Amino acid sequence: MQLLARKSWLTGAMSLWFLCLVQVSDSYGQDTKQDSVLRVLQATSSDSLKIEALYELTRLYRHSDVAKAIDYANQGIELARKTGYEKLEAETANYLGILYAEIGDLEQTLNYFYQVQAFYEKRQDSLSLSRVYNNVGLILKDLNRENEAIRYFKRSIRLKEKLGGDTTALAATFSNVGLLYHEQFKDYKQAHMYYLRALEIDRKFNNTLGIFISMCNIGENYYMQGKYDSSKYYYEQAANYLNKIDNNYLTRHISSEILRDLMPRRASMKEP
DSSP states (O other): OOOOOOOOOOOOOOOHHHHHHHHHHHTSTTOOHHHHHHHHHHHOOOHHHHHHHHHHHHHHTTTTOHHHHHHHHHHHHHHHHHHTOHHHHHHHHHHHHHHHHHTTOHHHHHHHHHHHHHHHHHHTOHHHHHHHHHHHHHHHHHTTOHHHHHHHHHHHHHHHHHHTSSOHHHHHHHHHHHHHHHHTSOOHHHHHHHHHHHHHHHHHTTOHHHHHHHHHHHHHHHHHTTOHHHHHHHHHHHHHHGGGOSOHHHHHHHHHHIIIIIHHHHHTOOOO
16 A cells, blocks of 8 residues: 655635635626636736735646646746745745646756745744755655655754644654655664654544554555554554545545555455
8 A cells, every 4th residue: 555645735825805806806797716816917006916816826727727827826936036025936936846746747846845945944934944844855755865855854853843842743744754764765663663653643633634644654564564463453443544534535535545455455464
């Protein structure tokens, strides 16, 4: 079964003024949300609202027309850079990085995430940096740059511990470090230690999805070591949490993976 990574993408928040403008525009005719945002973009003379509109168009076209979404994001970054709206530039660059990750262009993702990192380092925004470092680590891991990835994960952990200790965000990074030791270094003992730390925190906060992910990863970790009874136990525990996950799309996706990969494997598991 595929191991499950835990991302914490940063996403920008639109201003209340922009949302009000879109709602007013929605009241005219039967326009789509895209049409309403385009009307705001064309009508406003405010550069910041134009950038927010371009960001929202990026978000709206993310799943239906990724090329158009990328184009709107690039327009937003260019305008933000030209007019000095650094925070809006960073938020849009981050979202563009996410888009490139979704289409598999990880080098481009890394390029934009580094830009976001530089922005938050300049502002000394520890909370945002703790998330950026986690996600840069994930991209570096997928690019097989393991030593750099581990450094970023540990930077994320240090910041998260400094900010407040046991949080689900910290659990996510512990889980991702475990993933790195498991997949790239084949160090199952270290992986197990980090998975358990993630599971402990997620149980503390009753984070159902986190508990499910940790149990799946622990089960896979035991399986790779040939410890089939232990693997079967954690897989079964994970399956018990599946219906508790408050995300219908994710539940269906994971269910199909379990039915395809886990059940046939689990039936033949026996401790040597």
